[in-house]
Amino acid sequence: MSFNGSNETEELRSRLIDENMETSMDEVFSGEILETAHGSCYKISDSRKLKLNTLPKSKAKSNLLSDLKIIKGIGSSKEQKLNLDGYLTVEDLQEHPTYSGEACKIVELLDMGDTNTITSYVTCRYPKSHPSALYSSCFSSDDNFLFMDIETLGLKAVPLILIGVSRMENKKIIVDQFLLRDLKDEISALEAFNSTVDDETIFVSFNGQSFDLPYIKDRLNFHHLKSDLNRNHLDLMHFSRRAWKNFLPNCKLQTIEKHLFDFEREDDVPSSMVPSFYKTYLQTGNIGPLIPIVEHNKEDVITLARILSRLNTEMDI
Numbered sequence: 001m002s003f004n005g006s007n008e009t010e011e012l013r014s015r016l017i018d019e020n021m022e023t024s025m026d027e028v029f030s031g032e033i034l035e036t037a038h039g040s041c042y043k044i045s046d047s048r049k050l051k052l053n054t055l056p057k058s059k060a061k062s063n064l065l066s067d068l069k070i071i072k073g074i075g076s077s078k079e080q081k082l083n084l085d086g087y088l089t090v091e092d093l094q095e096h097p098t099y100s101g102e103a104c105k106i107v108e109l110l111d112m113g114d115t116n117t118i119t120s121y122v123t124c125r126y127p128k129s130h131p132s133a134l135y136s137s138c139f140s141s142d143d144n145f146l147f148m149d150i151e152t153l154g155l156k157a158v159p160l161i162l163i164g165v166s167r168m169e170n171k172k173i174i175v176d177q178f179l180l181r182d183l184k185d186e187i188s189a190l191e192a193f194n195s196t197v198d199d200e201t202i203f204v205s206f207n208g209q210s211f212d213l214p215y216i217k218d219r220l221n222f223h224h225l226k227s228d229l230n231r232n233h234l235d236l237m238h239f240s241r242r243a244w245k246n247f248l249p250n251c252k253l254q255t256i257e258k259h260l261f262d263f264e265r266e267d268d269v270p271s272s273m274v275p276s277f278y279k280t281y282l283q284t285g286n287i288g289p290l291i292p293i294v295e296h297n298k299e300d301v302i303t304l305a306r307i308l309s310r311l312n313t314e315m316d317i
Contacts, residue, residue, distance in 0.1 A: 009273050013280060016288030023287050025181070029294065034178070034192055038223075041188040042179040044294060048302060050173040052142050053309040060138035061110045063315075064118075065090045067132065070125055071102045115140040115202070119232045128209070129238030134311060137202060137234055142168040144200045145234075147304040150212045151297050153275045159186045160219055161278050163193045164297040166305065173305050175298055179290070182282065187223045190216065194227050203233040204304050206253050210235075236307045243311060257303055260310060265299060267292055 025031065031044040055063075064070060066089055068079040087093050093103035109118050119136040126132050137145075151162040159180070166175040176196070178189040193216065205212050213229060220227050240251045248259050257263045269277055269292040277289040 009270065012267060012269065012292065013277060013289055016291055017280070017284065017286050018288075020286055020288035020291070025287055025290075028287050028291060029179075031179070034188070036188045036191040036195075038191060039185065039188045041185040041192055042181050043192065044175075044177040044179060046175045046298060047169075047172045048175075049171060050168070050302070050305055051171050051309070052145075052168050052173075052305055053313045054142065055135065055138045055312050055315055057113065057139055060135040063135050064110060064122070064132060065107070068093065070106065070122065070132065071099055072125065074099070113139045115144075115200075116232055127238075128233075128235065129242050131242075131315060133234070134239065134315060137232070138312070140200070140202055144202050145204050145305075145308070146196060146201050147173075147204045147301045147308075148208060148212060149205065149297055149300040149304070150215060151271075151274050151278075151293055152215060153278065156215075157218070159183050160189060160215070161274075162293060162297050163189050163216070164301045165193065165196050166301040167196075168305065173302055175301055177294060177297060179294065186219065187225065190220055190223060190225060194220075194225070197227075197229060197231065201231050203229075203231055204308055205233065205235055205237075206240075206300070206304060206307075207237045208235055209233050234308065236304060236311070239311055240307060243314060253300065253303060256307060257299075261303075261306055265296070268296055268299075269293060271296075 020028070025042065029044045031042050033040050034043040068074050068082055068087065068090060069076065070090065071093065074082070082093070087096060090103050090106050093099045094107060096103065106121070109121060115136060118139055119133060122132045122136045145168060147166040149164045150160055152158060152160050161180050162177060164175065164177045166173050178192040180186055180189055203213060213233065217229060237251065240256060244256070245251055248255055254265065274293050274296070277293055280289040281287065
């Protein structure tokens with residue numbers, strides 16, 4: 001059950017406090033203290049069976065090559081004219097007097113299969129939510145996708161309280177969450193997040209381009225931590241709206257869960273109430289109010305993988 005009314009939410013908070021009067025963090029989460037260069041935070045790990053469906057590279061390549069508009073200077077009308085002249089794919093344009101240079105460059109990029117370069121090229125021509133951006137991501141290994149979500153004390157200039165990330169590994173999704181036991185742990189949680197990012201990472205989020213990642217960057221700057229987080233980013237909120245806005249009541253994350261995956265959360269705390277629940281934990285030391293925050297965050301990063309998998313499947317129809 002998702003709690004939307006204030007009375008229901010308060011009942012949940014009270015119940016969790018009563019049920020966890022003598023409960024320790026380790027008893028609830030079975031996590032571990034993670035040491036970093038600037039202190040420690042609490043790391044919670046979990047895994048579930050989940051297969052990430054991806055479009056075969058050969059089909060992704062074919063889809064990209066069949067779109068002449070990927071070449072600068074070619075719009076819909078020009079594409080139609082070129083089709084009538086026998087230029088049906090970008091490969092055909094390698095012999096064209098005007099577009100041969102650009103066509104050869106694209107074919108070479110796709111043959112190399114460098115996801116970062118392909119994505120950079122595609123997003124110069126199309127919005128980041130265009131299907132071609134998903135085709136570009138298909139050239140990457142599954143374990144390069146870093147599904148991410150954050151929980152914060154507010155919308156701006158206040159600490160993070162939890163960073164959740166997940167990756168695919170051997171048909172499982174591995175979830176790691178970096179939790180602040182108190183606010184001084186923020187710098188350690190940020191360092192822990194940085195350690196999950198490498199040169200091949202592709203961020204996957206839901207509104208993360210506008211909120212989560214800029215928020216993390218702001219908090220890194222606040223703590224004077226250096227980090228390069230400029231990576232390819234699949235913001236699934238925009239892809240979801242493009243794919244399902246005409247079929248769903250709305251494209252909120254939990255609406256997608258309910259209608260596409262037949263999944264409804266139990267004892268879920270609304271995002272707007274996360275700061276209040278965390279402050280109750282800080283004030284009382286009671287672990288109870290943390291439980292739905294951690295669970296909410298975990299389900300978010302798992303749902304991201306399900307959504308990406310569904311989008312990839314529907315592209316293959």
